[in-house]
Amino acid sequence: MINKPGPSPIEAQTIKIFKHIRTNSYKSRARYMSSVLNFIRFCFMKHRLENIRNINDEHVVAYIIARQANHIAEKTISNDLSAIRFFMNHVSNPRYIISSNAELEEFYDLTIGNNPLNPGNRAWTDSEYDAFVQNCIKMGSNNPIDVSILCKTMGLRITEAVASSRVQAEYALRTGLYQVKQEAKNGRWRKIPLSAEAKEMFTRRLNDVPRGGHIFIKGNQKTHQAVNEYEQFLHRLSDRITTEEGILLRTYMKSSKNYINNITWHGLRYCYTQNRMQELIQTGFSYSAAQQIVSNELGHNRLSVVETYIGKNGAYLFKNIGDQ
Template identity: 30%
Template sequence: MKKNKTKYNLVYFVLFPLFGGWAKTPNMQNKHLVAYVLERQNEGMSAATVKQDLAAVRYFHNQLPKTRYQISDNKQLQETYKEFSLERRSFGGVNRRCTELEYQRFITLAEQNGHADTAQIIQLAREQGLRIHEVTRLSRTDAEKTLRDGLLTIKGKGGLVREVPLRETGRAMLHDSMQGVERGAKLFVREGEKAHTVIQRVQDFIKNHRAKVEDPVHGRPLAVHVTCHSFRHTYTKEEYDRRITAGMGERQARLEVSELIGHSREDVTRIYLAE
């Protein structure tokens, strides 16, 4: 039991900001689990990852002394909700990229509505291929070092550390985001604020406004919408195409790009490329 609890604790720290805290509320219902699964699948998460997340949610929900609703198992959810599926979902061959038009519209909309931080987070995710939680970890100290060295050092999933070459567009984003931030402070998480709150705010912004910015020729299947992860997909395709144009072999290009986005397998790049 101790081993399982430790595993679920680790999962929970990743899960909490993505799930918005529902795992520890007595009002969580089946519909929340289904909505969460659909969102994670739309981000390209594997069935194994989603199942692990659901196990963590159920574990923490079971620890609550009083809950209003009973959470069904995966089989019951699949029987009740037609859109719920874990086993048969395929992630390869699906274009999940955000187009340049959609990206620019998101930025414009965020800035016009006074959400400069949201615009900058989206820009760093898009221009440097970062996960949203990786962006929220950045501090002014990180930004200063990156601007000096030209390399953005990122600690990603599983503690994997990678160095991402700084694009000129990323340089401009980092420089702008440093303004008004004290040395040592986080770029996007203000004093007294939690990282998961910032993450949820950006996710909600994208979810609430993606229909307004949709490119009519986006090339995605009808059920696939723009999420925070879509910007990494676009970045990955750009970096892969740049290497192919320079004469690099396809396998080597996939391997290099995989490491660039915090993975170590070329088949992961294939997923991002929709192959």
């Protein structure tokens, strides 16, 4: 008699959690559990994941890509994602929050479903950014200000900004171009014009960074640990810097309901994209040419992703920009 291998530890954790879930109908829970167990088996086999609390966006993105490669229907994939989020809402003290479909599309250059999603404007207002800087100064926290410079004036992702190294800074000061490498998974290698603000910041800080070192990562600290510190810092500060104007700017409607985007580091990429598009158009570039330039600078290969940052036909920029 051949004994079948039992479930992996992470499958056992998943089944145990589902046994204690009472929300939704029995039929819905059974369907969700089936979807989640497929995902969990994938994570165990591909990533050797052993603790459900460690599930993060990278696991979800890898699963989406694998499902799409196997020609699984987009509706099925969307249902899988709903099941995964339902499950993670019942996991005690997860270390990470799974991003929305729209955020996954933006961060990882994916298409989920037939049409790109639009999660509304996420940009900060100038007064919110000024309040952020002033609060950092009062707290004696200069690093978050310098990280924000890279996000706001060059469009770097928070992971790319935090992972900035002495080598990259020296290259940028020497050539006027900042080289983004493999700092963020799914982030594309690209060169971005060095902003005046970033040039001043690199010049000021470079002497304090050892050869081969990083500007914002301490000693043996892992990049994701440093990024998490900056994420938590902004989260604690957000209530103090959010303005009514910002709330209005980041309010969007979906299915006849209003939703408000919170202040996030990613919102500074929105600021960069909107400012850069306006700058290029005002200096004579056509809308489509500016869109292509900005797409390359953001590290995307689809122009439709740029419209996530600037609104359909540039709605977040200035009126009727798409007609210019």
